Amino acid sequence: MTETANTPPAPIVDASSPKEIADGVFVIEDHRIPLVPNIGIVLGEHSALVVDSGMGRANGEAVLAAAQKLAGSRKLYLTITHFHPEHGYGAEPFKGVAEIVYNRAQAAELAAKGEAYLDMFKGMGPAVAAALENTHLVEADTLYDGGEHEVELGGRKILLKTWGKAHTQADQIVFLPAEKILFTGDLAEEKTFPIFPWFPPHDMDIDAATWVKALEDCIALSPAIVVPGHGDLGGGDILVGVRDYIEDVKARVDTGKNKGMSEDAMVEALGPEIRARHPDWHFPEWIDFAIRYFAQQ
Numbered sequence: 001m002t003e004t005a006n007t008p009p010a011p012i013v014d015a016s017s018p019k020e021i022a023d024g025v026f027v028i029e030d031h032r033i034p035l036v037p038n039i040g041i042v043l044g045e046h047s048a049l050v051v052d053s054g055m056g057r058a059n060g061e062a063v064l065a066a067a068q069k070l071a072g073s074r075k076l077y078l079t080i081t082h083f084h085p086e087h088g089y090g091a092e093p094f095k096g097v098a099e100i101v102y103n104r105a106q107a108a109e110l111a112a113k114g115e116a117y118l119d120m121f122k123g124m125g126p127a128v129a130a131a132l133e134n135t136h137l138v139e140a141d142t143l144y145d146g147g148e149h150e151v152e153l154g155g156r157k158i159l160l161k162t163w164g165k166a167h168t169q170a171d172q173i174v175f176l177p178a179e180k181i182l183f184t185g186d187l188a189e190e191k192t193f194p195i196f197p198w199f200p201p202h203d204m205d206i207d208a209a210t211w212v213k214a215l216e217d218c219i220a221l222s223p224a225i226v227v228p229g230h231g232d233l234g235g236g237d238i239l240v241g242v243r244d245y246i247e248d249v250k251a252r253v254d255t256g257k258n259k260g261m262s263e264d265a266m267v268e269a270l271g272p273e274i275r276a277r278h279p280d281w282h283f284p285e286w287i288d289f290a291i292r293y294f295a296q297q
């Protein structure tokens with residue numbers, strides 16, 4: 001098969017030039033490449049934290065090398081915002097080099113679904129399969145219970161926070177309270193239709209109400225910079241956009257249900273309306289998943 005203009009670029013992280021968004025806070029940008037996340041590297045006096053790894057061994061190695069170059073002799077931590085492959089399946093090269101830390105529910109979700117998602121993603125085409133070649137899932141070194149965990153990097157405190165089931169079973173944000181910088185994972189993507197991974201009966205672990213609550217709490221943090229899971233960096237308006245979208249889809253589906261519309265009829269009628277409200281957003285294929293999620297609540 002030949003490459004066409006419609007073939008998405010390979011999901012390769014370009015870790016060559018992390019962008020310094022604040023003193024000692026770097027982002028390896030996704031450049032809007034599908035299945036590449038925004039990745040953070042945060043330096044303190046004695047330690048450094050990497051936020052997400054990219055997908056697969058080679059991407060993880062590239063991110064680790066970039067982090068080591070910036071961190072020098074500092075102790076390294078890696079945290080993962082949620083178990084989805086493009087965010088955390090590059091963790092393997094970090095094992096034994098960095099302390100991998102995230103919440104217990106995320107670990108349980110990775111243990112339950114990780115291998116199935118690895119197989120599913122390998123079936124998404126040769127470029128994705130190549131990125132996942134020789135990739136093995138690894139466990140965290142440190143798991144925290146409850147909603148919050150603090151990591152001290154030396155002169156810089158990092159807050160890891162989860163609300164439980166939202167976009168996945170245990171999405172986690174990373175917040176720098178002093179600088180008011182927020183890494184959202186896929187709780188917020190910029191100019192992108194929010195990903196509702198609603199794959200009944202295999203994966204139905206979404207809670208839109210908790211997702212909205214998480215976004216509300218993030219808005220209340222008044223972040224100066226929001227680093228979304230995917231897309232360009234911005235401010236709190238990214239969070240507002242995602243919250244409003246979720247509430248809008250829910251309201252439209254509730255109205256459809258009250259009219260007695262079937263799920264398929266709602267997808268057909270509401271999908272184009274919702275898409276038209278966000279003409280500059282990417283990946284409209286996720287609209288139907290959101291409609292079907294709300295239809296079945």
Ligand SMILES: [Zn+2]
Nearest residue numbers: 082084186195
């Ligand atoms: Zn995700």
